[in-house]
Amino acid sequence: MTANPTESVLTDPTTNGQDGPLLEVEDLFVEFRTRDGVAKVLNGVSYHVDAGETLAVLGESGSGKSVTAQTIMGILDTPPAYVTGGSIRFRGQELLSQSAEKRRQLRGDGIAMIFQDALSALNPVFTVGFQIEEQLRIRKGMSRKEARKRAIELLDLVRIPNAKGRVRQYPHEFSGGMRQRAMIAMSLALDPQLLIADEPTTALDVTVQAQIMDLLAEIKAERQMGLILITHDLGVVAETADRIAVMYAGRIVEHGDAHSVYKAPGHPYTTGLLNSLPRLDLKGQTLETIKGLPPSLLNIPSGCPFHPRCPKAQSICSAEVPVNHDLGNGRYSKCHFAEEVVRNG
Numbered sequence: 001m002t003a004n005p006t007e008s009v010l011t012d013p014t015t016n017g018q019d020g021p022l023l024e025v026e027d028l029f030v031e032f033r034t035r036d037g038v039a040k041v042l043n044g045v046s047y048h049v050d051a052g053e054t055l056a057v058l059g060e061s062g063s064g065k066s067v068t069a070q071t072i073m074g075i076l077d078t079p080p081a082y083v084t085g086g087s088i089r090f091r092g093q094e095l096l097s098q099s100a101e102k103r104r105q106l107r108g109d110g111i112a113m114i115f116q117d118a119l120s121a122l123n124p125v126f127t128v129g130f131q132i133e134e135q136l137r138i139r140k141g142m143s144r145k146e147a148r149k150r151a152i153e154l155l156d157l158v159r160i161p162n163a164k165g166r167v168r169q170y171p172h173e174f175s176g177g178m179r180q181r182a183m184i185a186m187s188l189a190l191d192p193q194l195l196i197a198d199e200p201t202t203a204l205d206v207t208v209q210a211q212i213m214d215l216l217a218e219i220k221a222e223r224q225m226g227l228i229l230i231t232h233d234l235g236v237v238a239e240t241a242d243r244i245a246v247m248y249a250g251r252i253v254e255h256g257d258a259h260s261v262y263k264a265p266g267h268p269y270t271t272g273l274l275n276s277l278p279r280l281d282l283k284g285q286t287l288e289t290i291k292g293l294p295p296s297l298l299n300i301p302s303g304c305p306f307h308p309r310c311p312k313a314q315s316i317c318s319a320e321v322p323v324n325h326d327l328g329n330g331r332y333s334k335c336h337f338a339e340e341v342v343r344n345g
């Protein structure tokens, strides 16, 4: 897979898109055709993001969080990845029906993505300033002087001290937290309307994590951007997410407003994720882990894919695939016993 940290999807200026969500992913299916077989990586993923809100997409490694983001960006390599169904609309514009060349041409100032590993995403042989300025010159037609001025402003915006000096430095001269800030600056250079942050704080210590999350929240609010925050860590999103989508085995198993999902999850997998997290609001809490491992996507368990690991599984669970249970107020859960799980945990 190739991934340019600053790649983005351009807005079609003829599409005002103000009536619908900023981004709408609907019933998305992706498979990886490998020598070992066909891995069903996404199995009907649907979610949306509005301007000015944060959607946190949660789940363990291999749940499909990043593949969904890469499909949105159009940066999956085919082969082995094939989109076999569904729709992705950005401001009302269907992205999947466009040719690869058109998708590439469209990347510009609509959707930008930041990746977890800033060191490998930044080019080590160019200065941080050059990497920001290059986009501004090519995409926005700025002169060198204008681009340098803007690069310094962007480094200031993400609170890199002494931006005027730092703009001339190389990525290896930045600390881990500063590199992540530089990545954020790069992703903001073209004024995207939607930012996808894929595990943006994983490699950082807790204090720097909190600073980066605060920074993203502030920038999102100022610019009324949509933000998709991909993480396996519920703690990271506790303060910042408006809505949560929980992924397991390439599907959204629970979706809802962050407060309700935290307070009373409607899927045993979400309960498991929450129980493995230390919480200040629960005294005497015992930390638990979810038993077993995520399933192989080459061989997804029958019925509910979570059943081999689920403490609440009953005989129906291995026999029938659960449909979405509507829990009200935009909440839903793919569990046969969703209402009971909300009531009793």
Ligand code: SF4
Pocket: 267, 268, 269, 304, 305, 306, 307, 308, 310, 311, 312, 313, 314, 317, 322, 334, 335, 336, 337
């Ligand atoms: Fe557990 Fe069954 Fe619900 Fe799946 S459907 S999460 S196995 S109780």
